[in-house]
Amino acid sequence: xQEEKDAPRHxxxxxxxxxxxxxxxxxxxxxTRAIRVRDGKAAVKHSVCIGCGECIRICEQGAITASTxxxxxxxxxxxxxxxxxxxxxxxxxxxxxxxxxxxxxxxxFTHAVDMAYYFEMFQWATAEYVSRNRKxxxxxxxxxxxxxxxxxxxxxxxFPSLLPHVHPIMRPVALMxxxxxxxxxxxxxxxxxxxxxxYINPCPSKMGIPKKELGKGTHSTGALGINDIYAxxxxxxxxxxxxxxxxxxxxxxxxxxxxxGGGILWSLSGxxxxxxxxxxxxxxxxxxxxxxxxxxxxxxxxxxIEYIEFRACREGCIGGALNAIDKYLAKSAxxxxxxxxxxGTRLNRERVLRLYDSNWFFxxxxxxDLKKIGGQQEKTFSFEEMRLIEEIVRIIDGKSCxxxxxxxxxxxxxxxxxxxxxxxxxxxxxxxxxxxxxLHEKLKSLKKRP
Amino acid sequence: MTSIHKxxxxxxxxxxxxxxxxxxxxxxxxxxxxxxxxxxxxxICGYEAEMNLVMHGGDGELxxxxxxxxxxxxxxxxxxxxxxxxxxxxxxxxxxxxxxxxMGFGAGMGLPNMKKNSDxxxxxxxxxxxxxxxxxxxxxx
Ligand SMILES: Nc1ncnc2c1ncn2[C@@H]1O[C@H](COP(=O)(O)OP(=O)(O)OP(=O)(O)O)[C@@H](O)[C@H]1O
Ligand code: SF4
Ligand SMILES: [Mg+2]
Numbered sequence: 132x133q134e135e136k137d138a139p140r141h142x143x144x145x146x147x148x149x150x151x152x153x154x155x156x157x158x159x160x161x162x163t164r165a166i167r168v169r170d171g172k173a174a175v176k177h178s179v180c181i182g183c184g185e186c187i188r189i190c191e192q193g194a195i196t197a198s199t200x201x202x203x204x205x206x207x208x209x210x211x212x213x214x215x216x217x218x219x220x221x222x223x224x225x226x227x228x229x230x231x232x233x234x235x236x237x238x239x240f241t242h243a244v245d246m247a248y249y250f251e252m253f254q255w256a257t258a259e260y261v262s263r264n265r266k267x268x269x270x271x272x273x274x275x276x277x278x279x280x281x282x283x284x285x286x287x288x289x290f291p292s293l294l295p296h297v298h299p300i301m302r303p304v305a306l307m308x309x310x311x312x313x314x315x316x317x318x319x320x321x322x323x324x325x326x327x328x329x330y331i332n333p334c335p336s337k338m339g340i341p342k343k344e345l346g347k348g349t350h351s352t353g354a355l356g357i358n359d360i361y362a363x364x365x366x367x368x369x370x371x372x373x374x375x376x377x378x379x380x381x382x383x384x385x386x387x388x389x390x391x392g393g394g395i396l397w398s399l400s401g402x403x404x405x406x407x408x409x410x411x412x413x414x415x416x417x418x419x420x421x422x423x424x425x426x427x428x429x430x431x432x433x434x435x436i437e438y439i440e441f442r443a444c445r446e447g448c449i450g451g452a453l454n455a456i457d458k459y460l461a462k463s464a465x466x467x468x469x470x471x472x473x474x475g476t477r478l479n480r481e482r483v484l485r486l487y488d489s490n491w492f493f494x495x496x497x498x499x500d501l502k503k504i505g506g507q508q509e510k511t512f513s514f515e516e517m518r519l520i521e522e523i524v525r526i527i528d529g530k531s532c533x534x535x536x537x538x539x540x541x542x543x544x545x546x547x548x549x550x551x552x553x554x555x556x557x558x559x560x561x562x563x564x565x566x567x568x569x570l571h572e573k574l575k576s577l578k579k580r581p
Numbered sequence: 582m583t584s585i586h587k588x589x590x591x592x593x594x595x596x597x598x599x600x601x602x603x604x605x606x607x608x609x610x611x612x613x614x615x616x617x618x619x620x621x622x623x624x625i626c627g628y629e630a631e632m633n634l635v636m637h638g639g640d641g642e643l644x645x646x647x648x649x650x651x652x653x654x655x656x657x658x659x660x661x662x663x664x665x666x667x668x669x670x671x672x673x674x675x676x677x678x679x680x681x682x683x684m685g686f687g688a689g690m691g692l693p694n695m696k697k698n699s700d701x702x703x704x705x706x707x708x709x710x711x712x713x714x715x716x717x718x719x720x721x722x
Contacts, residue, residue: 292611426608430600430627514648
């Protein structure tokens with residue numbers, strides 16, 4: 132396995148050198164240009180990886196996988212709580228959410244908590260923020276949904292000037308993790324570290340919720356991909372069916388109750404935007420569509436839109452890379468189930484507003500702090516470096532063939548200037564006869580020793 | 582002082598690709614770590630000029646010339662030209678066709694916006710020959 136030396140502790144993806152053919156499909160696909168082929172194998176620069184999962188999806192060899200997390204840690208001496216993304220329900224067509232939650236308990240989770248309640252909290256708070264923002268102008272339009280972590284990391288990395296657009300309300304899963312932790316601590320009269328939270332989700336980046344995002348007195352939340360638990364959960368649900376469905380234990384807390392149809396719609400593109408009840412909204416799904424829109428917001432468009440829901444995965448979270456069933460089957464299942472359960476609200480608006488005014492919804496981190504959570508900003512170049520890059524691109528005059536291991540000629544030129552590639556990696560540079568020129572000497576001298 | 586010069590073709594009536602040249606320019610400046618405010622101003626002006634070319638002008642080029650002190654953005658087209666530049670500069674003045682108004686354009690705010698967001702704006706036009714818009718932005722930090 133090829134890993135960069137100074138990589139952060141958390142890797143979103145792993146490459147399997149034995150399976151990798153060095154074909155560079157992933158290199159060309161990566162939206163942050165984080166992959167190169169080096170010595171015939173794909174190597175990921177983890178410091179600029181945003182965990183979008185495009186490489187996982189495109190690799191025909193299955194040589195790239197999401198970071199693994201093991202379930203072994205479901206130990207009996209701790210309280211383990213599953214935080215359930217509604218996408219999970221769409222993976223079991225025709226099965227009621229409460230049976231799926233019950234299945235999780237049979238698997239060994241002490242509790243399985245549905246997210247619908249926090250979606251509702253979030254949507255009330257969002258409507259409130261938007262209406263106040265119309266008067267205060269505190270945040271620039273359009274507000275960008277904070278929900279999809281891949282989109283936030285993309286903004287940090289490639290569009291930092293858009294950080295002030297990020298809607299400053301905590302995303303539902305963070306509200307949930309913080310609240311569930313404090314309520315169960317109280318309920319069992321135990322310390323936080325005796326409670327393990329697992330966020331069950333389809334995100335390709337399979338990342339939990341960092342402590343930094345939750346604030347004081349919390350700890351970070353682990354993550355499980357839906358496909359990690361799918362087989363075992365299916366077995367448990369079948370077992371439930373056989374034993375003629377154990378009557379669902381009456382949940383003592385409102386947040387442990389089952390989802391609403393509205394909650395289920397959050398797993399589809401547009402579900403969140405629709406729930407805001409606002410009119411000037413957009414819902415954009417898919418990584419490359421998202422990038423196109425962010426580029427346009429950055430040149431000043433969409434100022435007449437108040438809120439944009441972005442999802443990195445096509446069709447929304449049901450298109451997440453770690454789902455178990457196809458996104459269109461899941462979509463159909465989700466639409467049916469939302470009809471069965473009905474869309475309605477059950478929260479008391481007064482109470483939400485009181486919480487709002489007590490700052491319950493606002494993270495202790497500012498959008499600028501997101502930079503720290505979200506990773507590294509794209510590298511920039513000095514004027515002289517940029518001139519050199521332009522000159523190299525002009526000399527190569529290539530077709531972005533990818534033989535050098537970089538995604539395109541320009542990125543190769545940047546890699547040369549950064550000292551991360553050597554002139555002889557490019558077949559064209561040799562052909563253009565740069566050997567024995569000053570430029571060649573200069574480029575060779577830039578190369579960092581491995 | 583030498584500079585970096587780039588040029589992009591922009592086609593009349595091409596709404597699908599309109600804005601792409603400005604996005605390229607914006608990304609070039611971003612990758613050179615120009616300050617966010619300057620990048621924003623260049624991007625807004627580039628987009629307005631590009632849209633004017635697409636809607637009112639003819640085929641042409643958007644080009645940018647960058648050094649560490651300033652950015653010069655030029656948009657030149659071979660379209661019908663502007664008869665009365667002073668009038669065109671007025672807020673709210675627009676000859677945009679009905680179909681463009683329905684798309685949300687034609688507020689007559691493009692040129693005034695370009696004036697507001699650039700440090701210097703120069704328009705030359707020869708009726709029947711085309712329009713040339715040149716804008717300068719100083720890098721103040
Ligand atoms: N490149 C051009 N070629 C010919 N005419 C132009 C050109 N650019 C601007 N004009 C004329 O100047 C007018 C004013 O331009 P301006 O950009 O201010 O407003 P607009 O394009 O009509 O509306 P908006 O920019 O608000 O969508 C245009 O309606 C058009 O008549
Ligand atoms: S679209 Fe949904 S599943 Fe995909 S990365 Fe974003 S939040 Fe996760
Ligand atoms: Mg205009």
